[in-house]
Amino acid sequence: MATIRDVAKLAGVSVATVSRVLNQNGYVNEETEKRVRKAIEELNYKPNEVARALFKKTSKTIGLIVPDISNPFFPELVRAIEDVMNIYDYTVILCNSDENSEKERKYIDVFKQKYVDGMILTTNQLSMEEVMELDIPIVVLDRPSDHSFPSVIADNYNGARLATRHLYDIGCRKIAHIQGPAHVVNAMQRFYGYRDEMKSLGLWGEALVIQGNYQLKQAKEAVLQALQANRVDGIFAGNDAMAVGALKAVQQLGLRVPEDVAIIGYDGIPLTEMTTPELSTISQPIYEMGAIAARLLVKKIEGQPIDHFHYVLPVKLIERDSTRRRGKS
Amino acid sequence: MATIRDVAKLAGVSVATVSRVLNQNGYVNEETEKRVRKAIEELNYKPNEVARALFKKTSKTIGLIVPDISNPFFPELVRAIEDVMNIYDYTVILCNSDENSEKERKYIDVFKQKYVDGMILTTNQLSMEEVMELDIPIVVLDRPSDHSFPSVIADNYNGARLATRHLYDIGCRKIAHIQGPAHVVNAMQRFYGYRDEMKSLGLWGEALVIQGNYQLKQAKEAVLQALQANRVDGIFAGNDAMAVGALKAVQQLGLRVPEDVAIIGYDGIPLTEMTTPELSTISQPIYEMGAIAARLLVKKIEGQPIDHFHYVLPVKLIERDSTRRRGKS
DNA sequence: TTCTTTTCTGTAACCGGTTACATATAATAT
DNA sequence: ATATTATATGTAACCGGTTACAGAAAAGAA
Numbered sequence: 043m044a045t046i047r048d049v050a051k052l053a054g055v056s057v058a059t060v061s062r063v064l065n066q067n068g069y070v071n072e073e074t075e076k077r078v079r080k081a082i083e084e085l086n087y088k089p090n091e092v093a094r095a096l097f098k099k100t101s102k103t104i105g106l107i108v109p110d111i112s113n114p115f116f117p118e119l120v121r122a123i124e125d126v127m128n129i130y131d132y133t134v135i136l137c138n139s140d141e142n143s144e145k146e147r148k149y150i151d152v153f154k155q156k157y158v159d160g161m162i163l164t165t166n167q168l169s170m171e172e173v174m175e176l177d178i179p180i181v182v183l184d185r186p187s188d189h190s191f192p193s194v195i196a197d198n199y200n201g202a203r204l205a206t207r208h209l210y211d212i213g214c215r216k217i218a219h220i221q222g223p224a225h226v227v228n229a230m231q232r233f234y235g236y237r238d239e240m241k242s243l244g245l246w247g248e249a250l251v252i253q254g255n256y257q258l259k260q261a262k263e264a265v266l267q268a269l270q271a272n273r274v275d276g277i278f279a280g281n282d283a284m285a286v287g288a289l290k291a292v293q294q295l296g297l298r299v300p301e302d303v304a305i306i307g308y309d310g311i312p313l314t315e316m317t318t319p320e321l322s323t324i325s326q327p328i329y330e331m332g333a334i335a336a337r338l339l340v341k342k343i344e345g346q347p348i349d350h351f352h353y354v355l356p357v358k359l360i361e362r363d364s365t366r367r368r369g370k371s
Numbered sequence: 372m373a374t375i376r377d378v379a380k381l382a383g384v385s386v387a388t389v390s391r392v393l394n395q396n397g398y399v400n401e402e403t404e405k406r407v408r409k410a411i412e413e414l415n416y417k418p419n420e421v422a423r424a425l426f427k428k429t430s431k432t433i434g435l436i437v438p439d440i441s442n443p444f445f446p447e448l449v450r451a452i453e454d455v456m457n458i459y460d461y462t463v464i465l466c467n468s469d470e471n472s473e474k475e476r477k478y479i480d481v482f483k484q485k486y487v488d489g490m491i492l493t494t495n496q497l498s499m500e501e502v503m504e505l506d507i508p509i510v511v512l513d514r515p516s517d518h519s520f521p522s523v524i525a526d527n528y529n530g531a532r533l534a535t536r537h538l539y540d541i542g543c544r545k546i547a548h549i550q551g552p553a554h555v556v557n558a559m560q561r562f563y564g565y566r567d568e569m570k571s572l573g574l575w576g577e578a579l580v581i582q583g584n585y586q587l588k589q590a591k592e593a594v595l596q597a598l599q600a601n602r603v604d605g606i607f608a609g610n611d612a613m614a615v616g617a618l619k620a621v622q623q624l625g626l627r628v629p630e631d632v633a634i635i636g637y638d639g640i641p642l643t644e645m646t647t648p649e650l651s652t653i654s655q656p657i658y659e660m661g662a663i664a665a666r667l668l669v670k671k672i673e674g675q676p677i678d679h680f681h682y683v684l685p686v687k688l689i690e691r692d693s694t695r696r697r698g699k700s
Numbered sequence: 701t702t703c704t705t706t707t708c709t710g711t712a713a714c715c716g717g718t719t720a721c722a723t724a725t726a727a728t729a730t
Numbered sequence: 731a732t733a734t735t736a737t738a739t740g741t742a743a744c745c746g747g748t749t750a751c752a753g754a755a756a757a758g759a760a
Contacts, residue, residue, distance in 0.1 A: 043483065045716060056740045061718055068719085069737050091484040092424045093716035097745045101421065103464070103485070111453070112446040114641075121441045124467055133481060135432070136465040138453055152462060154372065155420040156432070258645070286645045293647065312443075316587070316615045318622065318647040374746060385710045390748060397749085398707050422746035426715045 044085035053081035064089060095157050104339060105153035105161040107137045107146060113256075114283065114311045115328065116164070119183070122332025123162060130340050132159065139165055141226070154178065160339045179342035183335040185227050187352065192342065194335040194353040196326040198228045201357035202235025205278045205306045205324050210243055212365055214276030214304055217245060218268065220254040220261050220288060222280035229256070232280050232308060250274065254284045261287030262294075269295055275303055276365075282307035282314050285321050289364065304365040310357075319363030326357050373414035382410035393418060424486050433668060434482035434490040436466045436475060442585075443612070443640045444657065445493070448512070451661025452491060459669050461488065468494055470555070483507065489668045508671035512664040514556050516681070521671065523664040523682040525655040527557045530686035531564025534607045534635045534653050539572055541694055543605030543633055546574060547597065549583040549590050549617060551609035558585070561609050561637060579603065583613045590616030591623075598624055604632055605694075611636035611643050614650050618693065633694040639686075648692030655686050 046064075050057045055074060062068040063078045070078075081087070095101040104127060108116045124134050135158065139146040146165055153161055160179035180191045187193035209217045219236045222229025233251070240246035252268045254261045261284035265277065269291065277292075279285035285307025292303045299305055299319055307314055310325025334353055341348055375393075379386045384403060391397040392407045399407075410416070424430040433456060437445045453463050464487065468475040475494055482490055489508035509520045516522035538546045548565045551558025562580070569575035581597045583590045590613035594606070598620065606621075608614035614636025621632045628634055628648055636643055639654025663682055670677055 046718095047716080057717080058719075058741080059739060062739090065718080069739080071738060074738080088480060088484050090425075090486075090716050091481075092421055092430065092486050093745090094718075095421045095745095096419075096425050096716080096747085097718050099745080101485075110450065111440070112450045114443070114446070117441040117443070117446045120465070121439065121467060124440070124465060128466075133464050133466075133485070135462050136449070136453060137457075137462075138450060151417060152420070155417050156430075156462065157419075157421050258641075289647075290645075312587075313642060313645060316619075316642060317645055318618075375748095376746080386747080387711080387749075388709060391709090394748080398709080400708060403708080419746050422715090423748080424715095425717085425746080426748050428715075 043090070044087040046087070046089065048085055049078065049081045049087050052085065053077045099157055100159050101157040102131055103133045103135060103156065103158050104343075105135045105137065105149065105156075105158045106164075107139050107149055107161070108164045109141045110138050111136065114313055115281070115309050118311075118328045119164070119332040122329040123336045126333050126336035126340070132340070141165065160343045162335050162339055179339055181335045181339045181342070183331065186231075192338050192348060192351045192353075194331050194338065194355070195228070196331060196355045196357050198231035198357075199235040199238075201308065201324040201326070202232040202278070203239040204235075204357070204359050205308065206236050206239040206243075208322070208359055208361070208365060209276035209278060209304055209306060210239075210245070212276075212300075212304060212367055215245060216250070216272075216274040217276040217278060218250045218252055218272070218274040220252045220264065220277065220279040220284045222254060222256045222284075226256070229280050236278055254280060254287075256281050256283060258283045258287040258290075261285075262291045263287075265291035266294065269297075277303060277305045279305065279307045282309045282311050282321065282323055285323065285364075286313065286317060289317060289321065300363065300365050300367045304367065306365055310360060314360070314362070317364075322362045322365040323360050324357045325360045327355050331355060372419070373416040375416070375418065377414055378407065378410045378416050381414065382406045428486055429488050430486040431460055432462045432464060432485065432487050433672075434464045434466065434478065434485075434487045435493075436468050436478055436490070437493045438470045439467050440465065443642055444610070444638050447640075447657045448493070448661040451658040452665045455662050455665035455669070461669070470494065488672045491664050491668055508668055510664045510668045510671070512660065515560075521667050521677060521680045521682075523660050523667065523684070524557070525660060525684045525686050527560035527686075528564040528567075530637065530653040530655070531561040531607070532568040533686070533688050534637065535565050535568040535572075537651070537688055537690070537694060538605035538607060538633055538635060539568075539574070541605075541629075541633060541696055544574060545579070545601075545603040546605040546607060547579045547581055547601075547603040549581045549593065549606065549608040549613045551583060551585045551613075555585070558609050565607055583609060583616075585610050585612060587612045587616040587619075590614075591620045592616075594620035595623065598626075606632060606634045608634065608636045611638045611640050611650065611652055614652065614693075615642065615646055618646060618650065629692065629694050629696045633696065635694050639689060643689070643691070646693075651691045651694040652689050653686045654689045656684050660684060 046057050046060050050060045060078055062070045063075050127134050137149045162181050162183050164183045182191045182193040184195055186195055221233050252264050254264055265288045277288045279288050285305055288305050292299055297303050307321050307323040310323050314321040314323045375386050375389050379389045389407050391399045392404050456463050466478045491510050491512050493512045511520045511522040513524055515524055550562050581593050583593055594617045606617045608617050614634055617634050621628055626632050636650050636652040639652050643650040643652045
């Protein structure tokens with residue numbers, strides 16, 4: 043790899059001049075610049091980002107922590123972030139936290155050691171006092187931020203009400219909810235939305251809540267069990283994976299979807315179009331969430347003013363066969 | 372952030388001594404070491420990885436290029452790689468190439484500028500002469516390597532024969548194949564496996580090949596069209612997404628799966644368990660592939676001898692309802 | 701006791717960029 | 731004609747680590 047000194051020598055100038063050409067600052071004579079550019083070309087010189095980072099304390103890199111990239115909600119989110127950061131010439135370090143705050147803390151330490159320019163965190167436990175003290179730009183994604191960090195989330199509460207109401211509208215009266223893990227904030231928000239809608243419909247009952255953990259298999263088992271004890275005619279699952287689990291359970295019991303039990307999921311991942319019947323769901327604008335978070339981060343990094351601190355994106359009901367019945371559209 | 376000089380001052384020693392303690396090399400008196408460690412503790416000092424990288428030309432970072440993380444085959448692969456690299460204290464930069472070699476080349480340039488210690492590439496176009504000349508450790512994943520790079524792939528050819536043979540075994544005689552994109556090597560290998568097995572069964576015919584592009588939607592359309600022209604009783608899809616497309620097309624035409632048309636996919640992504648009927652597939656050991664590639668890369672980076680250069684991992688037939696009929700198991 | 705060898709520690713150069721500052725020349729203003 | 735300002739370039743310090751080298755003290759060998 044050629045260094046800036048090689049370029050300087052070949053062009054017959056000092057390294058400072060080469061640096062000025064590279065960064066387009068300071069004064070450089072037109073002729074000189076041409077010589078320098080030719081030398082750069084000739085040596086196929088690429089500035090060493092590490093040396094730059096050391097001096098400038100900035101690395102054109104951001105850190106991204108997700109709970110688990112193999113959870114189907116995240117790939118699209120990550121893709122959006124990478125796409126946007128790529129436009130601005132930032133590179134993305136990907137980490138899986140498994141919702142484990144110890145692991146997360148370690149990653150954040152490494153980020154600091156590597157001079158990342160910012161971080162996007164998809165996680166709850168923002169309990170990291172000292173870790174956060176620093177003024178590294180941070181954007182919180184898919185989780186609400188009680189702190190002063192900008193955040194991007196979808197409207198979980200109203201999405202859940204929407205889903206619940208939809209089941210009601212097609213005629214369901216005993217509507218169960220498969221709840222996500224209690225320590226995941228968005229799972230709780232969805233639960234509250236469900237509960238409040240049920241209360242306002244006069245249908246609420248503790249017994250209708252099924253405990254899930256966002257995983258298909260566990261949800262299937264839980265639903266199998268719940269359906270023994272308690273007959274229901276509608277299931278609102280806290281995420282799409284669990285909706286698939288519910289679908290399988292219901293079908294295994296010989297019940298028809300949607301005739302006997304209607305099912306609606308949450309997230310809007312591609313998977314919902316692949317089942318038979320296709321699953322209704324509350325679709326979050328996943329790609330857009332990632333893209334907005336990334337743009338927010340870039341703004342923070344580049345010191346631009348941020349007009350909007352907390353984005354709550356609207357969700358929408360996607361009606362498919364798993365909730366289509368009674369001659370309704 | 373405290374620097375090594377702060378630590379040195381607090382401990383009353385020189386930076387060299389602190390460095391020796393950090394790297395556990397050279398001679399350091401036991402007492403001195405204790406003082407240094409105390410100072411490190413007190414200041415919560417973490418060495419600056421960028422400064423280290425500059426001098427050592429090594430960054431504890433690797434570059435990973437995948438075609439598209441939102442393609443459901445890759446999240447698990449990426450997860451495996453990140454898990455293994457994390458154990459060895461390497462950090463992973465994730466990039467999406469979209470199979471575009473220009474984009475890929477740019478990423479590789481950036482990797483070099485950032486002194487990555489190695490790369491894992493999931494891509495075909497290894498046509499990057501100069502880019503490759505460097506002695507950065509590289510491992511090629513999910514693609515065969517004609518070059519001298521170590522590689523990890525699954526046995527596409529034999530997997531395809533296995534799938535084809537399985538359809539034959541359950542009684543299919545007109546077996547179509549939905550082929551993946553021609554420029555993707557593994558798609559071609561699967562095609563050759565299919566073709567050779569069909570030839571050896573005496574069932575081969577050009578007309579049985581349906582052109583796909585690994586996407587669900589396009590495959591569905593292609594199958595709808597193909598089934599008008601040509602009656603078949605079995606479909607071997609080049610990947611699972613296309614198998615779902617085929618499933619949808621077949622069901623839309625009012626045909627039963629597996630009774631009228633049996634379907635088998637390829638890859639073994641979780642999705643195949645979520646359809647109705649569940650899809651048979653050829654399962655690749657995805658996590659294992661990623662983990663092996665990562666371990667290989669670490670070995671190369673750390674200069675350890677590599678016993679095995681090219682891993683071809685066995686695949687296995689997962690028999691599910693989409694190919695279960697005629698009283699067969 | 702003296703010579704070697706081992707242990708311990710510090711100074712300074714180095715990695716490859718960036719930039720403050722000094723200097724020199726050209727252009728413009730007074 | 732002289733003072734001022736704009737343009738152009740180089741020197742060297744700096745970012746925060748690592749390590750070659752040198753020198754001193756302690757331990758072991760002759």
